[in-house]
Amino acid sequence: xxxxxxxxxxxxxxxxxxxxxxxxxxxxxxxxxxxxxxxxxxxxxxxxxxxxxxxxxxxxxxxxxxxxxxxxxxxxxxxxxxxxxxxxxxxxx
Amino acid sequence: xxxxxxxxxxxxxxxxxxxxxxxxxxxxxxxxxxxxxxxxxxxxxxxxxxxxxxxxxxxxxxxxxxxxxxxxxxxxxxxxxxxxxxxxxxxxxxxxxxxxxxxxxxxxxxxxxxxxxxxxxxxxxxxxxxxxxxxxxxxxxxxxxxxxxxxxxxxxxxxxxxxxxxxxxxxxxxxxxxxxxxxxxxxxxxxxxxxxxxxxxxxxxxxxxxxxxxxxxxxxxxxxxxxxxxxxxxxxxxxxxxxxxxxxxxxxxxxxxxxxxxxxxxxxxxxxxxxxxxxxxxxxxxxxxxxxxxxxxxxxxxxxxxxxxxxxxxxxxxxxxxxxxxxxxxxxxxxxxxxxxxxxxxxxxxxxxxxxxxxxxxxxxxx
Ligand code: SF4
Ligand code: SF4
Numbered sequence: 001x002x003x004x005x006x007x008x009x010x011x012x013x014x015x016x017x018x019x020x021x022x023x024x025x026x027x028x029x030x031x032x033x034x035x036x037x038x039x040x041x042x043x044x045x046x047x048x049x050x051x052x053x054x055x056x057x058x059x060x061x062x063x064x065x066x067x068x069x070x071x072x073x074x075x076x077x078x079x080x081x082x083x084x085x086x087x088x089x090x091x092x093x
Numbered sequence: 094x095x096x097x098x099x100x101x102x103x104x105x106x107x108x109x110x111x112x113x114x115x116x117x118x119x120x121x122x123x124x125x126x127x128x129x130x131x132x133x134x135x136x137x138x139x140x141x142x143x144x145x146x147x148x149x150x151x152x153x154x155x156x157x158x159x160x161x162x163x164x165x166x167x168x169x170x171x172x173x174x175x176x177x178x179x180x181x182x183x184x185x186x187x188x189x190x191x192x193x194x195x196x197x198x199x200x201x202x203x204x205x206x207x208x209x210x211x212x213x214x215x216x217x218x219x220x221x222x223x224x225x226x227x228x229x230x231x232x233x234x235x236x237x238x239x240x241x242x243x244x245x246x247x248x249x250x251x252x253x254x255x256x257x258x259x260x261x262x263x264x265x266x267x268x269x270x271x272x273x274x275x276x277x278x279x280x281x282x283x284x285x286x287x288x289x290x291x292x293x294x295x296x297x298x299x300x301x302x303x304x305x306x307x308x309x310x311x312x313x314x315x316x317x318x319x320x321x322x323x324x325x326x327x328x329x330x331x332x333x334x335x336x337x338x339x340x341x342x343x344x345x346x347x348x349x350x351x352x353x354x355x356x357x358x359x360x361x362x363x364x365x366x367x368x369x370x371x372x373x374x375x376x377x378x379x380x381x382x383x384x385x386x387x388x389x390x391x392x393x394x395x396x397x398x399x400x401x402x403x404x405x406x407x408x409x410x411x412x413x414x415x416x417x418x419x420x421x422x423x424x425x426x427x428x429x430x431x432x433x434x435x436x437x438x439x440x441x442x443x444x445x446x447x448x449x450x451x452x453x454x455x456x457x458x459x460x
Contacts, residue, residue, distance in 0.1 A: 013264060015198045015236020019145070020171045027145065029173040031198045031236045031265055032312070034099070034145050088265060088310030 003082065004054060008092035010081050011050030016089040018045060030089050040065065044077050050093050054078065095331075095379075097143030098369055101172075102150060102336040104347065105132060105163065109153040109450070110181045112216030113204065115242055115277040115284055116450040118152065119350045125340040129159040131361060133166045135337055138365040140170035144335075147172040152339070155182035161190045168195025175200065177240070180226035181219055188229055198236040200267070201227055205246075206253035214246065216449040227261040239263040243294065244271045244284040245435075251294050255301045259309060266309055268298060270316035274348040278407060279448035285435045291319055318428050322393060323400025323416035330378035330402060335369060343368045345375050348403035352412040378402050383413055387421045 004010070012028075019027040019034070026042045028035040037045070043064055047057045058074045065073060084090040107122040127135075136147060147167040154160050155178055167174040175198040176191065203223055205211035211220040230237050239258040243251065251268075258266040270291075271277050271284045286294070298313045305311065317324050327334050327346045336344045342357035343365070349355055358372045369375060377383065381394055388399040400416020408417040409424045417424040 013236070014234045015264065017173075017197065022171065029145060029197070031175065031200075031238055032146075034173075085307050088307065091307075 004078065004085070004092045006055040006058075007053050009050050009053055010048040010057070010090055010092050012045065012048060013089055013091050018042060028084075028089065030087075035084075035087075035089070040073075040077075041080065044080060048081070048090065054081075054092075095370060096333070098139070098335040099144055099333045100146040100148060100335075101136065101139035101144050102148045102334060102347070103132065103136065103154075103163070104150055104152065104336060104338050105154050105160070106156050106339050107152040108156040109151055109179065110156070110217060111153070111179050111219055112449040112451060113242075113276070114214055114216065114280045114447045114449060115244060115271045115275075117272060117275045117277060117347060118450065119275055119348065120279070121350065123339045126157070127337075127339065127341045127361070129162060131341060132159075132163050135341075135360045135365060136163060136166045136172070137170045138360075139335070140167075140172050142366050142369060145173055146175060148175045148177060150177040153179050153181060155187065161187065161194050164191055164196050165194035173197050178202070179215075179219060180223045181217075183226045183229070185229055188233065192233045192235055196235055198238065199230055200238040200240050201230065202240040202242065203254070203257065204242070206250045206257045210247060213447075216447070224261075227263075231262050236265065237261075237263050238265040238267055240267045240269070242269055242271055243286075245286045245290065246283070248286050248290045248294055251297050255297070255311075259305070263309055266311045267314075268294075268311065269314035270294075272314075272316075273318070273407070274351075274403060276448060276450045281431065282435060282438070283447070285318060285431065286316065287436050288319065288432075291316065317401075317404075317416075317418045318432055320418055321420045323397050323404070323418045325397045326401035326404070326416075329398045331369070331375035332379070332398075335365065335375075343372065343374070345378070346401075346403060348407075349374065351403050352406050378412075385413065385415075387419075387423075388415050391421065 016028060016030045019029055026037040028037055047060050058077055061073045061077055062070055081090050106126055107118055149160060149163060154176060164174050174196050176196055177200045180201050201223065204214040208220045212218050239261060241254050273281055277284060298311060302311050331345045336347055337360055338344060341360045343360055344357050355374050357374050358368045384399055388394050400419055402412045405414040405416050406412040408427050415422040417427050
């Protein structure tokens with residue numbers, strides 16, 4: 001697969017959604033299962049609305065996690081979304 | 094505290110307009126059905142207990158007129174709502190109402206890529222209708238899975254079947270070799286694929302997965318008669334799933350009725366939480382206390398839990414035996430005999446002689 005470009009707009013695929021905020025656990029609910037979200041996983045996916053570009057999402061993340069190393073955030077967010085894309089739960093519009 | 098169930102499988106009715114030759118419903122179908130308010134309570138209880146998913150299934154769940162209401166109840170309770178359907182009865186209006194109710198996922202079954210054999214396996218003229226329903230589903234932003242049950246009779250069309258799911262723009266494709274429960278046991282010799290068919294199917298799925306990565310996810314279930322070790326049936330007895338049958342009986346698995354001496358508590362008499370924790374049906378094979386050798390001292394018991402209790406019952410006549418598909422089972426020869434016979438004998442190609450699923454309140458199929 002070619003890696004997503006910074007102008008792509010990631011979005012959750014139909015039938016993939018975050019568990020209600022009232023749930024004790026943070027999950028990505030998908031057909032036939034769920035993925036446990038760790039670290040900033042939930043915040044990243046909340047930004048994947050199909051309107052923001054990957055570049056804009058990374059910028060938001062800098063704001064949300066000011067103490068973290070910027071290049072680390074960008075790299076981690078992209079590889080996290082690539083993994084979810086391979087699982088069929090995220091699309092790059 | 095035991096871990097809570099993660100999914101409620103709501104078998105809301107056993108009525109179905111199809112008569113599939115591999116239907117996994119029990120051969121003794123249930124004619125009694127819980128009323129809407131009872132189902133609504135069970136669904137809310139399941140969410141409170143810790144379930145994430147609600148699977149509305151049957152039979153054909155659309156045979157119930159209140160399925161939209163039940164989907165809404167599930168959604169309001171925070172559950173991920175999945176409808177498993179043959180497509181019969183999914184009009185544009187009902188689909189629209191289901192999506193508005195918060196339906197997350199639809200699984201639509203196909204019996205073959207070609208109309209004539211598809212209708213033979215379903216015992217009904219349903220294939221053309223399913224194609225229309227699939228197009229209708231794709232007009233909505235809902236996850237769409239195409240379910241294919243594969244067997245000796247349709248496995249040679251596997252490439253075509255995958256092509257069909259692509260044409261229908263499914264998000265996900267589930268290819269499941271027949272599991273031998275319910276009606277499938279009656280038709281086993283005609284359904285079990287040959288070894289060369291099985292190997293070909295594995296290669297085809299592998300290639301398709303590569304080609305479709307990120308586009309259409311493919312889940313593939315192998316026939317365990319050909320496996321060396323059993324599947325971790327239901328993710329372990331009473332570990333993650335709770336099934337409620339049309340009459341409200343709570344079961345650890347859809348086939349558990351084949352096990353003698355099982356009594357299933359009714360959701361009309363006990364809370365789901367109580368049933369999950371204490372009901373005899375759920376505690377009987379939970380954990381590993383019940384195991385005998387070779388499972389008891391086997392390092393794989395935490396992986397496959399000794400396999401499937403219902404399969405042990407069906408094949409070995411003993412629900413507490415090691416699943417006979419396991420190479421370590423002293424009864425593996427029972428499975429080998431079936432596999433050998435099927436591989437020696439030519440495929441049966443005539444349409445007749447299938448045992449069709451009939452009832453409750455269904456006529457014998459005419460096509
Ligand atoms: S007859 Fe076919 S469609 Fe109906 S419940 Fe059984 S497998 Fe499903
Ligand atoms: S002996 Fe029992 S636990 Fe071990 S692999 Fe076979 S079925 Fe599983």
